[in-house]
Amino acid sequence: xxxxxxxxxxxxxxxxxxxxxxxxxxxxxxxxxxxxxxxxxxxxxxxxxxxxxxxxxxxxxxxxxxxxxxxxxxxxxxxxxxxxxxxxxxxxxxxxxxxxxxxxxxxxxxxxxxxxxxxxxxxxxxxxxxxxxxxxxxxxxxxxxxxxxxxxxxxxxxxxxxxxxxxxxxxxxxxxxxxxxxxxxxxxxxxxxxxxxxxxxxxxxxxxxxxxxxxxxxxxxxxxxxxxxxxxxxxxxxxxxxxxxxx
Amino acid sequence: xxxxxxxxxxxxxxxxxxxxxxxxxxxxxxxxxxxxxxxxxxxxxxxxxxxxxxxxxxxxxxxxxxxxxxxxxxxxxxxxxxxxxxxxxxxxxxxxxxxxxxxxxxxxxxxxxxxxxxxxxxxxxxxxxxxxxx
Numbered sequence: 001x002x003x004x005x006x007x008x009x010x011x012x013x014x015x016x017x018x019x020x021x022x023x024x025x026x027x028x029x030x031x032x033x034x035x036x037x038x039x040x041x042x043x044x045x046x047x048x049x050x051x052x053x054x055x056x057x058x059x060x061x062x063x064x065x066x067x068x069x070x071x072x073x074x075x076x077x078x079x080x081x082x083x084x085x086x087x088x089x090x091x092x093x094x095x096x097x098x099x100x101x102x103x104x105x106x107x108x109x110x111x112x113x114x115x116x117x118x119x120x121x122x123x124x125x126x127x128x129x130x131x132x133x134x135x136x137x138x139x140x141x142x143x144x145x146x147x148x149x150x151x152x153x154x155x156x157x158x159x160x161x162x163x164x165x166x167x168x169x170x171x172x173x174x175x176x177x178x179x180x181x182x183x184x185x186x187x188x189x190x191x192x193x194x195x196x197x198x199x200x201x202x203x204x205x206x207x208x209x210x211x212x213x214x215x216x217x218x219x220x221x222x223x224x225x226x227x228x229x230x231x232x233x234x235x236x237x238x239x240x241x242x243x244x245x246x247x
Numbered sequence: 248x249x250x251x252x253x254x255x256x257x258x259x260x261x262x263x264x265x266x267x268x269x270x271x272x273x274x275x276x277x278x279x280x281x282x283x284x285x286x287x288x289x290x291x292x293x294x295x296x297x298x299x300x301x302x303x304x305x306x307x308x309x310x311x312x313x314x315x316x317x318x319x320x321x322x323x324x325x326x327x328x329x330x331x332x333x334x335x336x337x338x339x340x341x342x343x344x345x346x347x348x349x350x351x352x353x354x355x356x357x358x359x360x361x362x363x364x365x366x367x368x369x370x371x372x373x374x375x376x377x378x379x380x381x
Contacts, residue, residue, distance in 0.1 A: 032350075039292075039354070043285050078350055082357035089282065107281060 006073055014067060025062055025073070026055065032074055033058050036081050041207060043089065050085050057084030105143040108133055189236035197232040200225060250276070254313040258299045258328060266295045266313045270324065273315040277322055279381035286358045287322065287379060293351035294326035294375045302330025302372060312368065322381050327367040327374035 006028070012021035030051075037050035061077035069076075112132050116124035126144075130137045190198050196218070203209045203217065211229070215222040254269050256262035270291045274284035295311055303309040314325045352375070356362050359377035367374045 036354070039289055075349060075353060078353035079357040082354055086286075086357075110281070111275070 007067075010062070010065060010067060010073065013062065014065065022059075022062055026058055029058055029074065029077065030055065032077065033081055036078065037085065040085050040089070045089065047207070050088065053084050053088040054081045057081035060084070102143050102146040105133070105135065105139065106146050109140060109143055192235050193232050197228055197235075200228050201232050201236075204229060250317050252315045254315075256311055256313070258303050258309050258311045258330070260296075260299055262311070263292060263295050263299070266291050266311075266326075269313060269315055273317055274322060274381065277317040277381050279322060279379075283322075283379055283381055287324065290355045290358045290377055290379075291324055291326065293354050294324070294377070297351045297375070298326060298328040298330065298373070302328035304331075317381075320380060321378055323376065323378040325374055325376040327372060329367055329369070329372040332366065332372055 006025065009021040009025045012018040013025065033054040034051055037047055037054045040050050041047045057080045058077055061080035062073070064080075065073060065076055109129055112129060113124060116128060116132060120128075124132070126137050126140050130140045133140070190201065193201065199218065200214055203214045204211070209217070211225045212222050215225045218225075250273075252269055252273055254265060256265055267288045270287045271284055274287050279287070291313065295313065298311040302311070309329055312325075312327045314323075314327075316323045352362075352364065355375065355377050358379075360379050362375070362377045364373065364375050366372065
C-alpha cells in the first residue's frame with residue numbers, strides 16, 4: 001500500500017473515527033504481522049496463534065499512532081507487534097502446572113536430545129536419553145510427557161487419521177554442522193520439484209503443518225496434498241540417490 | 248563463563264545458520280534460558296540477514312563479522328560488515344530494501360535490552376551491536 005493511502009486511512013480512523021478505515025489498515029498490514037509471527041515459529045506455539053496475538057499488537061499500534069510524529073505506521077507497529085508476541089510466550093509457557101523438577105529435567109532432555117541427535121545422526125531412544133542424563137527411563141518419559149504441557153494441544157484440534165505424528169523438536173533446523181551439508185543435499189532435491197510441490201514439502205517438513213492445514217492453506221483437498229507429497233518425496237529420493245552415487 | 252567468540256563469514260545466506268549456532272552455543276555456555284537463546288538467535292539472524300542483503304553489491308560480495316561476548320549476566324553480540332554503510336542505504340533504488348532492513352532493526356530493538364548502530368570496524372560499513380541480560 002502506498003504510504004499516502006495509508007496516511008489517508010489513518011486520518012480517517014484517528015481523526016474521524018472511521019472504523020472501516022482501521023479494518024482496511026489491519027487487513028493491508030497483515031502480511032507484516034505474518035512475517036513477524038513466522039520469525040517466532042518453531043518455539044512451541046502454533047504460528048496461527050502468533051498471528052492472532054500479533055494482530056492484536058497491530059490494532060494497538062494503530063490506536064496509539066500519532067499522526068504528527070511523521071513516521072511510517074509499519075516502523076511504529078513492528079515493536080508493538082513483536083512485544084505482543086513476546087508477551088504471549090511469557091504468559092503461555094507451561095500452560096499446565098508442572099513440578100519444577102520435571103521442567104528442569106525436560107529442558108535438560110531437550111538439549112541432550114539435540115546433542116545426541118547430532119552425534120548419532122538419528123533421534124535418541126528413551127534408554128539413550130536416560131543414560132546420557134543420568135536418570136531412569138521412567139523419569140525421562142514423565143519429563144517428555146510434561147513437556148507437552150508447555151503447549152497443550154487444543155481439544156478441538158482436528159487430526160488426520162493417516163497423519164504421522166507432527167515433526168517434533170528433533171526435526172529442528174539446527175543439528176550442528178551436519179545439518180548444513182544435509183541442507184544442501186535436500187536443497188538439491190527440492191530443486192527438482194515444481195513450485196507448488198516445493199511449497200507443500202516446505203510447509204509439511206519445515207513448518208510442521210498437517211496435511212489438512214496445508215490443504216486449507218493452498219486451497220486443494222487433503223487427498224491431493226497427500227498424493228503430491230508422496231510424489232514429491234519419490235522425486236526427491238530419486239534425485240538424492242543419484243547425488244549419492246555421483247558423490 | 249567469560250569469553251569472546253568471533254566468527255567471520257562470507258556475506259551469503261547459507262552462513263546465517265553458523266551465526267545462529269554460535270549464538271546458541273555461547274548462550275548455553277552462560278546458562279541463558281531457552282527463551283533468551285531463541286531471542287538472541289532471532290536478533291542475530293536479523294542482523295546478519297541485513298548485512299547479507301544490503302551491505303555489498305551483488306557482484307562484489309564481502310564478509311560479515313559476528314562477535315559474541317559473554318560476561319556475568321550479560322551477552323553482547325556485534326554484527327559488522329565493510330559494505331556501503333547505512334548512510335548510503337537511501338540510494339534511489341533502495342526504498343523497498345531500506346524498509347526491509349529497517350524492519351530487521353526494529354525487531355532487534357524490540358528484543359534486545361540495548362542496541363546501537365554505527366560505522367563498522369575501521370570506520371567502514373555498518374556495525375549493529377546489541378546486548379541481552381541472561
